[in-house]
Amino acid sequence: MSDKILLNPLWDFSFEDGSSTKLPVPGCFDIAEPYRFRRGKGSYTQNVKCSGMVELKCDGLGLRAEIFWDNKKIYSEVSAYTPFKICFDAGENTEHELKIVCDNTIEDTPESEFRSFYDFYGFGGIYREITLRQLPSTYFDYVRILPDADNGSIELHVELGGVFREINVFIDGIHCGTMSASEDKNFQVPSPLLWSPDTPHLHNLRLDCGTDRYECRFGLRKIETHNGQIYLNGQNLKIIGVNRHDVFPDTAAAVTKEQLYADLQMIKNAGFNMIRGSHYPQSQMMLDIADELGLLVWDEILGWENPLDSLTNSEFQRRQCDGLKRMIKSAVNHPCIIMWGFLNEGATNDIAARDCVLKLCNTIRELDKSRLVTFATMFGEQDLCLDLVDVISFNTYPGWYGGTHTFFKKSIVEDKLEELHYFVCNNPALKDKPVLISEIGAASFIGDHSKRRWSEEYHAQLVKCAVEWSINSAVSSGILLWQFCNSPVDDNLRIMMRPRGYNNKGLVDEYRNPKQAWKLFPDILKNKLR
Numbered sequence: 055m056s057d058k059i060l061l062n063p064l065w066d067f068s069f070e071d072g073s074s075t076k077l078p079v080p081g082c083f084d085i086a087e088p089y090r091f092r093r094g095k096g097s098y099t100q101n102v103k104c105s106g107m108v109e110l111k112c113d114g115l116g117l118r119a120e121i122f123w124d125n126k127k128i129y130s131e132v133s134a135y136t137p138f139k140i141c142f143d144a145g146e147n148t149e150h151e152l153k154i155v156c157d158n159t160i161e162d163t164p165e166s167e168f169r170s171f172y173d174f175y176g177f178g179g180i181y182r183e184i185t186l187r188q189l190p191s192t193y194f195d196y197v198r199i200l201p202d203a204d205n206g207s208i209e210l211h212v213e214l215g216g217v218f219r220e221i222n223v224f225i226d227g228i229h230c231g232t233m234s235a236s237e238d239k240n241f242q243v244p245s246p247l248l249w250s251p252d253t254p255h256l257h258n259l260r261l262d263c264g265t266d267r268y269e270c271r272f273g274l275r276k277i278e279t280h281n282g283q284i285y286l287n288g289q290n291l292k293i294i295g296v297n298r299h300d301v302f303p304d305t306a307a308a309v310t311k312e313q314l315y316a317d318l319q320m321i322k323n324a325g326f327n328m329i330r331g332s333h334y335p336q337s338q339m340m341l342d343i344a345d346e347l348g349l350l351v352w353d354e355i356l357g358w359e360n361p362l363d364s365l366t367n368s369e370f371q372r373r374q375c376d377g378l379k380r381m382i383k384s385a386v387n388h389p390c391i392i393m394w395g396f397l398n399e400g401a402t403n404d405i406a407a408r409d410c411v412l413k414l415c416n417t418i419r420e421l422d423k424s425r426l427v428t429f430a431t432m433f434g435e436q437d438l439c440l441d442l443v444d445v446i447s448f449n450t451y452p453g454w455y456g457g458t459h460t461f462f463k464k465s466i467v468e469d470k471l472e473e474l475h476y477f478v479c480n481n482p483a484l485k486d487k488p489v490l491i492s493e494i495g496a497a498s499f500i501g502d503h504s505k506r507r508w509s510e511e512y513h514a515q516l517v518k519c520a521v522e523w524s525i526n527s528a529v530s531s532g533i534l535l536w537q538f539c540n541s542p543v544d545d546n547l548r549i550m551m552r553p554r555g556y557n558n559k560g561l562v563d564e565y566r567n568p569k570q571a572w573k574l575f576p577d578i579l580k581n582k583l584r
């Protein structure tokens with residue numbers, strides 16, 4: 055088995071103003087004084103002991119980074135929150151310096167994937183798990199497990215690095231045969247059990263090759279669409295879920311296992327069956343917990359209202375395709391993920407966006423044909439790319455944005471939802487695709503009981519109306535509420551609509567204190583989901 059090289063969790067940190075300190079990793083340098091809300095370059099350094107071929111793996115950092123090994127640049131990362139892996143020769147000496155320079159300044163160029171107008175705060179630092187391991191002469195580079203839930207089997211695809219050798223396959227501890235890296239091979243699961251939100255059964259895969267070992271959990275489940283509906287393991291699925299930003303007031307984007315587990319338990323216990331990981335790839339920790347709890351996940355790459363000059367920019371397209379590949383390759387074996395997404399509210403109302411959307415769809419389908427492809431649009435009937443994806447997802451804010459009403463009006467929400475679904479059902483090119491409401495919501499403050507906009511009552515009425523509409527509609531595949539918790543935003547043009555520097559549409563506030571809208575659950579869902 056290959057050796058993990060010990061990384062000290064406390065790194066030497068220096069900022070571009072010349073100051074220095076020690077900071078923990080995972081962590082965000084711009085969450086605590088003296089660097090709170092500062093933007094610039096922060097260098098994380100430590101000495102490590104190793105030699106020969108090594109693999110450096112990181113699950114996400116921000117907003118961009120350059121990695122140096124003994125003062126030589128070995129890698130540049132431009133996509134925040136996106137996992138990456140690099141294999142390199144550490145050299146013959148046994149003492150080395152690893153330096154990671156994280157830059158949280160915002161690059162406002164068309165090719166940039168984190169822009170100043172985004173409706174969420176872009177934190178800096180190494181905020182997800184980072185590991186370094188010594189590579190043996192043969193090592194596992196990529197393993198994809200495609201489940202066949204009908205037959206209780208899996209198709210294995212393995213890519214090796216170094217010298218090729220025979221691979222021994224074990225499922226749930228039982229030796230099931232051998233394979234080589236050049237073939238995709240099917241293996242029967244000895245005692246197959248289905249994975250579903252009600253019964254999230256996980257099997258174990260172990261691969262041995264030379265001295266390297268790969269271990270992973272997987273689930274047997276099938277996701278597909280027919281006649282405008284989504285089916286999970288052959289059963290009609292109605293999605294009732296939440297969008298969630300991976301952020302806490304005290305740790306920012308460096309979310310701990312305890313925090314994640316508490317959030318996902320809350321969401322599961324409230325009766326929701328899905329989380330949209332808005333608007334960036336989810337951490338392996340989050341996906342592990344969702345696998346265990348039986349929560350479905352929509353995993354998407356970083357993006358937010360990217361304009362046409364980005365969508366038609368070849369470097370932006372390359373970054374997005376690369377981000378998709380890295381997200382999919384690192385998360386492909388998680389049964390919780392049923393949908394891959396991209397371009398949240400991008401300029402898909404322009405015909406010129408089709409090329410970018412098509413490239414992204416193709417990138418996904420080349421790597422993984424077993425899941426659904428979608429993007430969340432804010433353009434409703436005016437979107438010109440809806441025919442390219444498997445599931446049509448509308449972000450819509452009836453009763454919140456626009457209008458001059460003070461008190462909640464059911465018809466505003468219901469009419470909009472009817473209109474969007476009617477449009478798809480009556481469009482020959484789209485009518486066989488399921489329709490999801492991927493965002494809907496209102497903002498509120500705990501303690502405002504004025505019943506007006508921004509009050510807990512208004513928020514709860516809107517959520518109740520939208521969820522009940524979806525539950526009762528035969529043409530709705532479901533609804534994902536915006537959003538689970540309040541999320542911090544940067545100072546930008548939107549700040550006048552973001553009191554306290556927060557997007558306040560959380561069903562719970564940033565500390566997870568429940569608002570009235572949260573307290574509707576799980577009762578509102580009881581016996582109503584098909």
Ligand code: ADA
Nearest residue numbers: 173398399449493536557559
């Ligand atoms: C959009 C966007 C979200 C959030 C939301 C809002 O739909 O996708 O990230 O910004 O609007 O609160 O206005």
